[in-house]
Amino acid sequence: MINKEILKNLINLSLKNGGDFCEIYIEDSYSNGITAIDKIIDNAYSFKNFGIGIRIYKNLKSVYSYTNNISYDNLKELILKATDVLNSISNNYQISDFTIHNFTEKLNIIKNIENSKKIKILKDLANVAYSYDEVIKKTVSSISSVNKNIIICNSYGDYFETTRNRTRIDFEAIAENIDNKYSGYENFAKTRGYEILNDINIENMALEAARTAKTMLNADYFEGGNIPVVLESGFGGVIFHEACGHLLEADSVSKGDSIFYDKINKKIANDCLSAYDDATIDDYWGSFDIDDEGVKGQKTLLIENGILKNFLTDRLNLRRMNQNGMNLSLTGNGRRQNYKYVPTSRMSNTFIASGNYDNDEIIKTIDYGLYAKKMGGGSVSPINGEFNFSVQEAYLIKNGKIDKPLKSTSLIGKGDEVLFDIDMIGKNIELSEGTCGASSGSIPVCVGQPVLRVRKMKVGGK
Amino acid sequence: MSLNFDEFKKIVFEQAKKLGFSDYELYYENSEALNIGISEGNIEEFINTNLNSVYFRGIYKGKSASTYSEIFDEENAILMVNNAFEIAKIIENDDEIVLCDGKQNYKNDLKLYNEIIDTISVKEKINIALDYEKKALENEKISKVFTSNIGDGKNYTRIVNSKGLDISSKTNGAYYSIYLGAKDSNGYNYTKYESDWFNSLKELEDKKIYDKAVKKVLQKIGQKSIRSGNYKCILHKEAFNSIFSVFISNLSASSIQKGFSILKNKINKKVTSEIINIKEDPHNEKSPNASIFDGEGYPTIKKIIVENGILKTYYHNLKTAKKDNIKSTGNSSKLGQGIMTFNTYMENGHISYDSLIKYMKNGIIIDEFTGLNSGIDYLSGDFSLSCSGFFVENSKILYPISQIIMTDNVFEIMNRIQNIADDRKEDESNPSVFIENVNILGD
Secondary structure: OOOHHHHHHHHHHHHHOOOEEEEEEEEEEEEEEEEEOOOOEEEEEEEEEEEEEEEEEOOOEEEEEOOOOOHHHHHHHHHHHHHHHOOOOOOOOOOOOOOEEOOOOOOOOOOOOHHHHHHHHHHHHHHHHHHHOOOEEEEEEEEEEEEEEEEEEEOEEEEEEEEEEEEEEEEEEEEEOOOOEEEEEEEEOOOHHHHHHHHHHHHHHHHHHHHHHHHHHEEEEEEOOOEEEEEEHHHHHHHHHHHHHHEHHHHHHHOOOOOOOOOOOOOOOOOOEEEEEEEOOOOOOOOOOOOOOOOOOOEEEEEEEOEEOEEEEEEEHHHHHHHOOOOOOOOOOOOOOOOOOOEEOOOOOEEOOOEEHHHHHHHHHEEEEEEEEEEEEEEEEEOOEEEEEEEEEEEEEOOEEEEEEOEEEEEEEEEEHHHHEEEEEEEEEEEEEEEEOOOEEEEEEEEEEEEEEEEEEEEEEO | OOOOHHHHHHHHHHHHHOOOOOOOEEEEEEEEEEEEEEEEEEEEEEEEEEEEEHHHHEEEEEEEEEEOOOOOHHHHHHHHHHHHHHHHHOOOOOOOOOOOOOOOOOOOOOOOOOOOHHHHHHHHHHHHHHHEEEEEEOOOEEEEEEEEEEEEEEEEEEEEOOOOOOOEEHHHHHEEEEEEEEEEOOOOOEEEEEEEEEEOHHHHHHEEEOHHHHHHHHHHHHOEOOOOEEEEEEEEOOOOHHHHHHHOOOEHHHHHHHOOOOOOOOOOOOOOOOOOOOEEOOOOOOOOOOOOOOOOOOOOOEEEEEEEEEEEEEEEHHHHHHOOOOOOOOOOOOOHHOOOOOOOOOOOOOEEEHHHHHHOOOOEEEEEEEEEHEEOOOOOEEEEEEEEEEEEEEEEEEEEEEEEEEEEHHHHHHEEEEEEEEEHHHHHHHOOOOEEEEEOOOO
């Protein structure tokens, strides 16, 4: 993409102009997708993205420039404009040669397939959903894929190359009556190429989305209340992702902005709760070999039997934390959407470890509560831990049994409180794919957990 | 080798002609931006960028295909046309595509580029962000400024097509934002984010954005929940904005025609409470969304969307307009891919915000919703959102409230608005509104 001599010169120019660390990130990616509305191919796209991001630190000051004009003069001008604000004297250190770390070797990745195969899957999904019930009046199915070639080099003399392939299928079924429309949604996504299409169960995916849509169309509103909540495995883990995961990212911890910043080796959750962030699970949606700062992906124990053990770090925030005497290491969580974003600490595949209960056992303990079968998204304020979630598909629990479906419910609470209120955890863990949005953009992640019980939560309804 | 846009265009158009595209066009964009973020007296963020990008749209046997590139060389010029050719062959959507020929009347005297912004130096910007952080912290109750941000950007857009259209515009804008926190006596943190556009340093100084953030966060100290129940409610303009924008997005003719909006077949029918008037004015230079032409080069126009509660038009691009056999309303997003609005707003009512509180007498004010990224179902309009605001008794604000949930429906709320304040400013999209009865889950 850009030759190594030029990259070296740019890094040395940054050091000479006062930086004490410089990192260059180059991305060349090709993405494409096809969308069908009902059984008609409605839209398709093909995007070629290319750009370079140059990050320079001086102590805790960080300046970042990005562009897709890679002429030497333009890159030099961006560096000079950025280093000008560092107000720093020249750094005598210069790099001479790069040590190459190549991660591009990937086996059996299929980067593209004939459009006819993709179209067949999209139409099959629509056909199955339409055959489920006549209330299904619309479907949207799409297949998309991205192939990204990345180079990261820095003033430590490291030069990393890697390739990332991600492919996903999304399906939405919409159920409709005279007054209203409700949708059900399913997806399947892996850090792989088009070979994942062999693993997808089209029938299950389409029927599940159609079933949710029909169920919600006929569901009642819920009056709301402060009640016990059972969260289904898999995407139920979005609660942990928002209510705890974000608060363990160095981005908020290093500045003292997270409610957990001073809680290492202290109890922050119920004894039954242990949790991990793991970027190394083969092919999972949030997995990677190296993060966007060139640090190897890792499995990090975050909480062990309720005790906080570690944070998720990136280079700059780790520097800040260690200057404050925290003595932590890089966990390989420096991530970004693309070259237009500065990387910061983000989750990969984050999950609550399995516990001791059967799912039925957990439901049976509740006289009156909510079973959140499918969660929507949510958000959190790391400053005070207040979080909120929408529930896509919910049911009333009555006398230890799952009762009628409920629509338009949401859950709110505070991160530090809910972790103590999780008091029963099931045996079978599942992970689900999602997209997490924060300051360094939208990135692929997995959330996960077994079925679990929260003894009390505020559930909205009307 | 990197090509300039005209060289790139020549290769693209030649290849498109060669492959048999009947019509084709390019949407070129060049942008520059700088954002500076200050925290604790230091430059925490300095992001500096210049970017070029281009979209291609080609019509082949009546089917439209689009591609995108950030590389301006010969190889990618050919590739983006070839890829579009492959896409056009699989598209089954039969909607007729029309490209704009540029022969319409354009409001060319619109001033969308403000040279004053270019005269503000990097040093001045840094000093302003530092100064505003310091000023915010002068109030001893403010515990921290998480970030004091100043930024500006300029954008050059050019659309060229085989119908003879060659149109361009240059716009710019500058903004300031601050995110800060205050602690109560128990150490609990309250936060507030405030941002606004500015056209000159004088205007920035007058807007006192940092001061607004300080005042707003201090008002939150001591927030508590309230009893669950039904309340009279003022949706402050900042909170109502989220509901209003979901309503507007359901008026996209593209959503209507594809069957994704429940506002289908509502032209000349009642869609909101009758006191509501909604208009679009793309030619108001004070709006950051002002524009001479839309994403396919068609002129933007002033228009009435809702008059006394009656829907007058959907938002159209050339494709959706052709399907409904009417003229485009100038609301196309880039190269006809979808619909976008250009300064749509709801008209002010006739009483002040303070009078609206008196009109309500007892009830709640909601000034912030959280969880908007997933809490509103765009299809049904149902929402269940965590919110905060104030408890009002005998026309007086008694205390701040939070950790409550409002569950309702966007389309129903638009029909239940009983009174409207006159607090919308020229560059804002809506005023505050009063609703007789909302359901709140609290304690």
